[in-house]
Amino acid sequence: MFSRCISRSATRVPIPKSAVSSSFTPVAAAVARQTRLPNTCLEGRRYISAYGYTQAKALVYSKYGEPKDVLRLHKHSISAPHATQVNLRLLAAPLNPADVNQIQGVYPSKPPFETTLGTQEPSAIAGNEGAFEVIATGPDVKSLAKGDWVIMKRTGQGTWRTHAQLDESQLIKVEDQTGLSPLQVSTVSVNPVTAYRMIKDFCDWDWMRAGEEWLIQNGANSGVGRAAIQLGKEWGIKTLNVVRERKTPEETEELKQELKDLGATAVVTESELLSGEFKNIVKELTRQGKEPIRLALNCVGGKNATALAKVLAPGSHMVTYGAMSKQPVALPSGLLIFKDLVFDGFWVSRWGDKNPQLKENTIKDILQLTRAGKFKDIPVDEVKWSWNTEGPELAASVQETLSGYRSGKGLLRYEGDD
Numbered sequence: 001m002f003s004r005c006i007s008r009s010a011t012r013v014p015i016p017k018s019a020v021s022s023s024f025t026p027v028a029a030a031v032a033r034q035t036r037l038p039n040t041c042l043e044g045r046r047y048i049s050a051y052g053y054t055q056a057k058a059l060v061y062s063k064y065g066e067p068k069d070v071l072r073l074h075k076h077s078i079s080a081p082h083a084t085q086v087n088l089r090l091l092a093a094p095l096n097p098a099d100v101n102q103i104q105g106v107y108p109s110k111p112p113f114e115t116t117l118g119t120q121e122p123s124a125i126a127g128n129e130g131a132f133e134v135i136a137t138g139p140d141v142k143s144l145a146k147g148d149w150v151i152m153k154r155t156g157q158g159t160w161r162t163h164a165q166l167d168e169s170q171l172i173k174v175e176d177q178t179g180l181s182p183l184q185v186s187t188v189s190v191n192p193v194t195a196y197r198m199i200k201d202f203c204d205w206d207w208m209r210a211g212e213e214w215l216i217q218n219g220a221n222s223g224v225g226r227a228a229i230q231l232g233k234e235w236g237i238k239t240l241n242v243v244r245e246r247k248t249p250e251e252t253e254e255l256k257q258e259l260k261d262l263g264a265t266a267v268v269t270e271s272e273l274l275s276g277e278f279k280n281i282v283k284e285l286t287r288q289g290k291e292p293i294r295l296a297l298n299c300v301g302g303k304n305a306t307a308l309a310k311v312l313a314p315g316s317h318m319v320t321y322g323a324m325s326k327q328p329v330a331l332p333s334g335l336l337i338f339k340d341l342v343f344d345g346f347w348v349s350r351w352g353d354k355n356p357q358l359k360e361n362t363i364k365d366i367l368q369l370t371r372a373g374k375f376k377d378i379p380v381d382e383v384k385w386s387w388n389t390e391g392p393e394l395a396a397s398v399q400e401t402l403s404g405y406r407s408g409k410g411l412l413r414y415e416g417d418d
């Protein structure tokens with residue numbers, strides 16, 4: 001926990017309303033001179049000024065590149081909220097693969113590079129998902145109060161920051177925090193929503209045949225994959241799940257069991273998927289094809305994706321939503337001509353922007369399943385973020401995100417107070 005230091009000795013000189021910047025920039029130096037804050041306050045500790053300005057830090061980048069090279073921690077101040085503004089404190093934020101791709105500049109959506117936080121160069125705030133707690137509200141805020149938990153309505157608003165000031169209209173309130181943890185709320189809006197929509201919107205399931213239809217997916221131990229397994233179980237859809245082998249057979253078995261415990265019907269390794277035996281494995285699982293595999297979810301690409309497509313029942317859909325192997329999806333023409341398969345793509349950011357209310361409802365539905373114990377926590381590698389955590393330490397954790405064979409998703413957990 002960092003200690004708070006109130007600037008009681010500050011001279012009553014008005015501070016500019018806009019957020020002001022790091023202690024190392026000329027603007028902040030000027031503010032420090034204006035307010036005569038003790039240096040120790042600005043350099044090492046967090047403080048809230050007598051005017052209600054709160055100190056904050058954000059992981060920002062001003063050019064694209066590897067996170068370890070371009071991410072830096074920027075210190076700035078946030079004013080007391082006006083009108084419909086809301087001040088927030090970070091609870092937790094996941095490190096998703098897409099966040100890293102965005103920093104690398106290879107992701108289609110690119111947050112704006114701005115100087116609103118007082119950075120010397122125009123910069124973007126990293127991170128797209130997270131749970132925040134309301135710490136103060138402007139006088140015109142109607143739907144939120146101190147202590148509420150919120151998530152950002154849209155991606156691309158920057159979540160890897162200790163504090164934020166946003167308009168009420170940009171936030172989704174978690175209606176009932178009971179039984180929910182910051183981890184669950186911080187990871188609900190991207191991966192589970194993606195799994196939920198792909199299963200619901202790309203297959204016309206025959207609900208009269210609950211328990212007799214299948215979906216197949218690769219990357220089954222990913223955040224999306226785990227969500228798909230649990231939703232499949234809840235909705236009576238059997239799941240055939242593909243994971244990559246671990247270092248030892250025991251570890252592979254452990255991973256398979258972990259997914260079965262979540263509700264996976266069957267789990268195979270990528271080698272099994274690519275082997276000549278796979279057809280027979282599928283025949284046996286699906287009672288000689290009497291139980292059709294009607295949907296494939298692909299986040300890997302390459303041969304792995306081709307193998308998924310080959311076992312789909314005629315008229316089925318394959319939805320590609322990721323490209324972890326960086327290999328293109330290659331398809332035998334016969335699958336298109338004779339099996340009438342349909343190949344789709346899904347991107348939750350665009351879907352969410354077009355369907356804001358449906359996104360909110362989907363999130364509520366998933367949180368309800370979570371409260372009911374039907375949606376288990378994803379495994380995470382927690383990265384504790386306190387006021388004194390250094391930027392390079394955080395950037396190194398971000399860099400790890402795409403390394404593969406991880407035991408859990410990186411999760412920034414902010415440990416500071418208001």
Ligand SMILES: NC(=O)c1ccc[n+]([C@@H]2O[C@H](COP(=O)([O-])OP(=O)(O)OC[C@H]3O[C@@H](n4cnc5c(N)ncnc54)[C@H](OP(=O)(O)O)[C@@H]3O)[C@@H](O)[C@H]2O)c1
Pocket residue numbers: 096097098190191194219220221222223224225243244299300320321322323324325326346347348349402403404405406409
């Ligand atoms: N389109 C959308 O709207 C949308 C939404 C959410 C996520 N996604 C995408 O979905 C994918 C999974 O995201 P997530 O957040 O759920 O991931 P995650 O929890 O961080 O897990 C990453 C997954 O990728 C696998 N993986 C990593 N490198 C791989 C490789 N070279 N070949 C095959 N598999 C590999 C990992 O398997 P190992 O454990 O074996 O390394 C793991 O299953 C990412 O590509 C992400 O960008 C897309």
